[in-house]
Amino acid sequence: MKYKVLLIDDEPSAIEGMQLWIDWEELGFELCGTCGNGREGLRLMKLLEPDLVITDVNMPLMNGLEMIEAWQEQEAGRPKFVILSGYSEFEYARTAISYGISHYLLKPVFPEEAAEELREIHQELEQEANRRMIHEIASEEEAVALIRGLLYGKKADPELQELLDRLPGFQGVGIWNLCLIQTVPELYAELRGRAAALLAAYPAMVMMDLEAGILGIVYGMPADRPEGGTIEEGLNILRQEYGSGQIYMAIGAPEDSLPGIAESYRSAKEALQHFFYNPEYAGILAYRGIQGHSFSYHYDHIRLMDALLDSVNLLDADSYRRALEEADRSFRAQQVAPEVVRKIVIHLMYRITELAPGAEDGGGEQGAAGSGIAEIQQAMIPLDELLSRLLLCGEMAIDLLMREQNQKSHGIVQEINEYISAHFQESLSIQKLAEVFFLHPVYLGQLLIKKNGMTFNEQLHQLRIQEAAVLLRGSKLKLSEIAERVGYVNYGQFLKRFEKEMHMGPNEYRHAKF
Numbered sequence: 206m207k208y209k210v211l212l213i214d215d216e217p218s219a220i221e222g223m224q225l226w227i228d229w230e231e232l233g234f235e236l237c238g239t240c241g242n243g244r245e246g247l248r249l250m251k252l253l254e255p256d257l258v259i260t261d262v263n264m265p266l267m268n269g270l271e272m273i274e275a276w277q278e279q280e281a282g283r284p285k286f287v288i289l290s291g292y293s294e295f296e297y298a299r300t301a302i303s304y305g306i307s308h309y310l311l312k313p314v315f316p317e318e319a320a321e322e323l324r325e326i327h328q329e330l331e332q333e334a335n336r337r338m339i340h341e342i343a344s345e346e347e348a349v350a351l352i353r354g355l356l357y358g359k360k361a362d363p364e365l366q367e368l369l370d371r372l373p374g375f376q377g378v379g380i381w382n383l384c385l386i387q388t389v390p391e392l393y394a395e396l397r398g399r400a401a402a403l404l405a406a407y408p409a410m411v412m413m414d415l416e417a418g419i420l421g422i423v424y425g426m427p428a429d430r431p432e433g434g435t436i437e438e439g440l441n442i443l444r445q446e447y448g449s450g451q452i453y454m455a456i457g458a459p460e461d462s463l464p465g466i467a468e469s470y471r472s473a474k475e476a477l478q479h480f481f482y483n484p485e486y487a488g489i490l491a492y493r494g495i496q497g498h499s500f501s502y503h504y505d506h507i508r509l510m511d512a513l514l515d516s517v518n519l520l521d522a523d524s525y526r527r528a529l530e531e532a533d534r535s536f537r538a539q540q541v542a543p544e545v546v547r548k549i550v551i552h553l554m555y556r557i558t559e560l561a562p563g564a565e566d567g568g569g570e571q572g573a574a575g576s577g578i579a580e581i582q583q584a585m586i587p588l589d590e591l592l593s594r595l596l597l598c599g600e601m602a603i604d605l606l607m608r609e610q611n612q613k614s615h616g617i618v619q620e621i622n623e624y625i626s627a628h629f630q631e632s633l634s635i636q637k638l639a640e641v642f643f644l645h646p647v648y649l650g651q652l653l654i655k656k657n658g659m660t661f662n663e664q665l666h667q668l669r670i671q672e673a674a675v676l677l678r679g680s681k682l683k684l685s686e687i688a689e690r691v692g693y694v695n696y697g698q699f700l701k702r703f704e705k706e707m708h709m710g711p712n713e714y715r716h717a718k719f
Contacts, residue, residue, distance in 0.1 A: 208256035208330050209237040213246040214289065215264040226316045233327045243267030247276060250284065256330055259287040273304050277358060285326060305357035307416050311548055315555050321578060349411045352423050352466065361464035375409050379428025382459045383469040384440060385477050386420040387585050388452045393418055396447060403439040410436060423466060440489055453480040453585065454489040481543035484587035500542035506549050513553060517560055517602050519647055525599045529592055536588060547581065550591055554578050554598050561602035610648055617642065618656040629668040630692040635661050669693065670706040677715040684711050
């Protein structure tokens with residue numbers, strides 16, 4: 206099934222780029238319209254009824270978040286929104302989360318990066334379409350749908366309270382809360398079934414599948430019962446049973462009415478994010494335990510990217526590892542928001558694979574399992590593991606580039622030496638040699654040392670002084686003329702180098718008897 210997409214951006218080049226470089230049809234989408242501001246976007250959403258809206262944040266007349274807010278105040282359901290933003294605009298993520306938006310694309314948009322995000326969105330749209338096909342007959346199923354709407358900011362429906370009044374166990378509820386459970390995809394179905402079995406005896410509870418493979422459990426308790434009753438006991442059993450697996454459980458802040466459950470959802474999501482830096486938290490992480498520990502949405506990604514990409518270009522694995530260690534320390538010290546770190550890492554992996562195609566998957570099945578970009582986008586991966594995958598990607602890139610350089614260098618040193626011998630009288634430098642032979646200057650310098658046993662400069666001076674010695678013995682040229690002829694612009698440098706190589710001055714050498 207194909208889904209309609211509306212593109213909103215005040216930069217025509219950005220719209221044109223997304224139209225041209227993204228294969229919408231192959232990804233299961235069709236473009237239904239474009240516009241350049243939020244006001245026009247509201248009009249086109251009503252007219253075209255898109256399934257997906259990709260919108261920039263900063264636009265004239267009405268920005269992207271204002272448009273979404275205005276739309277959600279008057280409409281329900283479709284479309285799904287994707288936010289376009291730069292690194293400096295991640296503060297907008299706080300507002301976007303409250304609207305139920307979990308998809309972002311960084312500018313500039315890379316086609317491969319966008320394709321991965323769109324595949325995930327297409328899958329979500331398919332799942333949502335399938336869910337809409339199933340007619341919810343039972344009162345409990347209807348309640349789940351209405352409560353899910355509350356989580357995403359919809360206003361309380363009067364029908365919801367009528368449904369809850371008819372369900373056994375929901376009468377007398379005075380406190381509401383929510384637990385979020387996230388695990389690896391292969392465990393999700395099994396864990397969901399086990400959670401349903403463990404909590405079946407607890408009546409005031411509904412379970413639902415949320416975005417990004419998260420299981421949501423909304424539950425109520427009588428106002429006079431202290432928090433931490435039966436349902437938390439069941440959740441602790443679940444946590445113990447899956448203790449060896451990758452499972453994260455977070456509880457939000459309690460609310461005294463069900464219409465306020467969206468705030469519990471927000472706070473539970475915030476608590477869940479703290480597993481990013483502390484994946485070994487024991488038991489269940491409650492919002493009250495991390496309240497006041499906020500994340501930073503600003504980070505100097507340029508310095509990190511330059512350090513890592515320079516290390517790859519220079520084939521310096523040690524420098525690459527040190528840069529990642531420094532990134533680990535700075536991420537933790539600044540408590541950078543997990544979604545910011547994740548986007549930076551994915552962006553870096555795309556840049557590294559541009560330098561060394563194949564580094565993302567290591568050229569084989571084993572590498573793909575260890576460092577796949579798609580898996581990073583789909584799973585909640587702690588910082589340690591995320592940086593380990595970035596380390597693997599960089600090390601593989603450096604290894605691939607070194608092998609490529611070694612293949613190119615096979616037999617090329619002779620050509621380089623011949624070129625130096627033919628051009629040593631000229632203004633020759635390692636940079637010029639690198640341009641002639643299409644090699645990185647640092648790598649070229651290291652290659653010459655390895656093969657010739659001396660640096661490029663030593664080799665150059667040796668050839669020049671040898672030629673000067675021949676001219677001194679076989680011509681009547683002035684010393685300054687000889688210096689210039691063999692490549693020295695500075696006569697003083699010629700004298701200094703000659704004495705160092707020949708252990709006597711050029712005039713003494715000319716008249717010496719051997």
